[in-house]
Amino acid sequence: MNSKKITINFVWVLMILLAASCSSSKKIRKSDQTVDKIIRNARSFTGTPYKWGGTTRSGMDCSGLLVSAFQSAGVALPRTTSEQVKLGKDVSLKELLPGDLVFFATAKRKKHKITHVGLVTEIRDNKNIQFIHATTKLGVIEDNVFSNYYQNIFVKARRIF
Numbered sequence: 001m002n003s004k005k006i007t008i009n010f011v012w013v014l015m016i017l018l019a020a021s022c023s024s025s026k027k028i029r030k031s032d033q034t035v036d037k038i039i040r041n042a043r044s045f046t047g048t049p050y051k052w053g054g055t056t057r058s059g060m061d062c063s064g065l066l067v068s069a070f071q072s073a074g075v076a077l078p079r080t081t082s083e084q085v086k087l088g089k090d091v092s093l094k095e096l097l098p099g100d101l102v103f104f105a106t107a108k109r110k111k112h113k114i115t116h117v118g119l120v121t122e123i124r125d126n127k128n129i130q131f132i133h134a135t136t137k138l139g140v141i142e143d144n145v146f147s148n149y150y151q152n153i154f155v156k157a158r159r160i161f
Contacts, residue, residue: 031161034073035099039121042069042132042140049139062117062134066101069119075160081117088160093129093145096120096157102131102145104153114155120145 042065051059055068063081070077078084085103096102097120104116118133121142129145143150 031099034075035161037073038069038075039098039119041072042066042119043121045069045140046132046142047139048134050134050136060134060140065132065134065140066117066119081114084117085114085156085158088158091157091159093154093157094126096123096129096145097159098122099161101158101160103155103157104150105155106153112155
């Protein structure tokens with residue numbers, strides 16, 4: 001083989017490798033559109049007051065918010081936090097992606113009993129991960145998982161998709 005042919009072949013191989021590495025680094029979860037729809041729907045409830053057992057705009061609780069948000073994308077979730085925590089697979093805080101569920105233990109006496117759930121909406125950086133949830137005082141709002149309060153009561157995260 002002459003050197004010109006070797007150079008051309010090398011260039012083609014290099015271009016193929018570069019193209020392959022670019023496409024693999026831009027992998028999109030096949031459920032991204034579903035996740036976006038769920039997050040948009042959850043955010044549409046921002047400001048809705050808290051109501052234990054509620055699932056409507058007149059009032060909702062944390063697990064009810066997720067039931068309603070996921071329902072908009074045709075995904076049925078169990079009604080309670082204790083059932084929702086069984087879905088999907090565990091992920092670490094470092095692995096969180098929009099659409100993941102985050103679970104917290106808010107009871108003072110039972111520090112490991114999961115009583116609260118939220119939906120990751122946005123990853124701003126490794127110390128600012130936003131999640132939407134229904135709070136008893138402010139209703140449906142977004143907070144940072146790494147705020148002092150939520151970091152101290154965080155128990156686990158689960159990925160459904």
